Amino acid sequence: MARKGETVRKIVSMLAVAALLAVGGCRRAPATPEQLEAAYAAVEEAWDAAATPEAGLGIARKFLRDHPDTKYTARVVRKAVRVLAEDLERPAEAEAFVREVRSKVNDPANARALAVTHVRTLSALGRGPELARVAAPLAGDAGLDFYDQVGIAEAAIAAGAWETALTFASLAAEIDGEKLAAISPAGRYPTPADLERGVNKRKAWALADKGWAEHNLGRTGEALETFGTAWKLDARQIMGNSETSLPVYWGRALLAAGRPAEAVEVLAPSALYGGESDAREVLEEAWKTLGGQGSFEDYLWGERQRRAIPAPEFTLPDYERRPWQLASLRGAEATLLSFWFPT
């Protein structure tokens, strides 16, 4: 059976290549959905098998020339941009690539997706004003989802386009249960409480970006309020990693506002227990502002001891169905408690 499957796959891929050539050969006649699908499948396969990244890009360019403005356009462009910007480290060419394809696209979904990609490539080049111009028309686009919005906000933050960051982070922060369900796989949130947690987590994420934009626009009072709201929505993990930039952004804003003691409180969980280097850096600044003396490493160790909280007790079954208690660890010098899933 395995051998037969292999043969069938080979034939299918040969047919796909034939289809690609056939469709490519008669450019004027629009491809049928089946032809287009086959051509796209062939491109994917040929691209993955390409000897060099450049050869792969050639295959992508040909596909985009032969089939401009199809449902595969954005996907092909995103992959090409990844290859150019990340694998080949040629971000300027990535930007030019998207710009060129964008100029030939009319379909609204394609125009939107390519504009989002264009924003990211401009961010990588630090071209804030241009990024703001490309992003502006997207602000009123109802087809943008949470990840598009927060992605644009963070691209804008990276390029220092603060007004754009504020606009899109504010839009992203309007996420609700209905919107989240629409962009999540079925069954991802089995109960209303799960859905609410998912919404709050994303809202906090967007608000962290919003607050950072406000702070950088000189509206630190508003920013501190925004950060406070974000924290209340997403004080989830008991210690350590926050998963968002909230502690770092909030800590920096508090420090700038002349409130270093509060900055320490905000930064402590991720800087002390998460080992996040950005948080540690800002904490060191806050510590120095407060007149910290001696070794910062010693201060960190002392604070960790002073602020440490006990791991919550629990009983769970092991794989032989015997109950196991956290308390049974007494005597171990150090224990790693790991939450995982098999990959």
Add this chain to the structure above:
Amino acid sequence: MELPRVEELYRTYRDRGFNVVAVEALRDTERARKFIADKKLSFSFLENGTGEAEVVARLYGVGGFPTSFLLDREGRIMFSHLGFEAGDEKKLEEEILKLLEKQ
């Protein structure tokens, strides 16, 4: 932290009092057993509970996996870690050594 890398640390430091307990968050016990056998993991494994007994999200507030907490002799959380980037095990090893040496 990737469990096969944790296994290496476990073998290195268990005689000095380092312990590992892994809670499988999705209750995919069959796949978990296979993974444990394939990777020859020798530390303790538990199943996450469901509903009110669910430890992962409700008690520890863990949103992403893998997430690990390093506990000291008194069962206090001294370090936490999310993800499995290569090289992270170095950082974890440093933290383990701090606990084995300093307390």
